[in-house]
Amino acid sequence: MTAAPLAPHTLRTRPGIAAATTDLSKVYGSGDTRVVALDQVSIDFREGEFTAIMGPSGCGKSTLMHCTAGLDTPTSGNVRIGTTELSTLGDRQLTQLRRDRIGFIFQAFNLLPTLTALENITLPLTIAGRRPDQQWLDRVVSMVGLSQRLDHRPAQLSGGQQQRVAVARALAARPAIIFGDEPTGNLDSRAGTEILGFLRDSVRELGQTVVMVTHDPVAAGFADRVVFLSDGRMVDEMAHPTPDRVLDVMKNFDTKNVGTKNVGTENSDARSRTS
Template sequence: MTPTHSGVTTAQRATAVAARATDLSKVYGQGETQVVALDAVSVDFHQAQFTAIMGPSGSGKSTLMHCMAGLDSISGGSARIGDTELTGLKDKKLTQLRRDKIGFIFQAFNLLPTLNALENITLPMDIAGRKPDRAWLDRVVETVGLSGRLKHRPSQLSGGQQQRVAVARALASRPEIIFADEPTGNLDSRSGAEVLGFLRNSVRELGQTVVMVTHDPVAASYANRVVFLADGRIVDDMPDPTADLVLERMKGFDAKRRTS
């Protein structure tokens, strides 16, 4: 069993819940234009686990992540990060929660071009007035393979290296959970595999918790578990996924849609 930065073993953390949705609903619009994006979704995301969220286009996967991360309001039910209920949090408290407890990785790297890699990694902590833990930061940089690139600006880095900077930035503040939205969407297959490997290693070696939205069965195969959504509802939960198993499940969604 691997000890994490908190001194708790990864096995112990894996039984705890990092984030939880209970009967979570999200509705856009009203009347005839109303769209139910999430329909009473209940799901737990466990600590020290890599979870992928998949589903057909319009299934609600990105909406679920945005609601769980406090980036979008919810229409009904409950969303929690650790012991904190997101519903009803004032903007200031919500901003503080996202800053202190959540890491984000997006398809766009969102790096500042005038800062070097290290400055981009520590930027959120610099803004918050917090000093990074040097030992932890060094471990994160080593985990994502950036030791020789810290003084390079984004324009001097490849797309894969820029996304590694984004991964390190998300990990550096030791968030309780990282949400990744199509993190390999702008990368070639080799760079994408490297970034996914780093995310998986952050779970295995650093005890991190990662929830990733993806449409790619190969990307999903790096996760410990895949949660499938269709029409705003959870329809399957697959442990120990492989790319072939995920692809077969996704083909099943397509076949069902064509016949319905």
């Protein structure tokens, strides 16, 4: 029996929540090689909001994104996209959910070299056997500035243009939530700023929900809020971030010894000023 399609934007954990984790843990290995990548992380990603995930190298930020997006399986805890609990889905249903309700943007672009920009943008819809909403597609293509480049293949595009294609591809199916793993990591500062601006516009103008992993305070400054991880735990968050304020928080991280109490206390004033 074929499962019914999981339509975007129709199911919610509760009003305003696009995705959520509860007591999410991820452990690799055992004994002396045991590594706790995530340690009981509970977080909501609100609809129509741009959230950046930050923290020291190895703190678990990419693991959090991969588990929330259904790309990795947690050791314990729960993940929901809307009201859909990921642990209740079989492999086929999980694949369908990722295809229909989640968009992905990675720093490697992941474009097929033999396809044009337009064909790359619409590829997920083609695989799903769905026709694009032409009005929506035109709006997305216009927003990312690709109207004159749709017939070009990736080799004929700059790195920034290729990432624009990746952004448009993520938006084309109108997913419930978009995840970006260092989406500007392979770009120069000008192209990176353009991509971040497009993501910001997708939230403000299109009502999109975006979750981005980044190590860059400037990139985090485009977000509505930043959540900070350390040693696999969520230790702080900041609303209305600016690059300088984010950098101040990051300077307080000691990758060998940082605790929730210390980081939260140091930034409680910053949170009160922005809440």
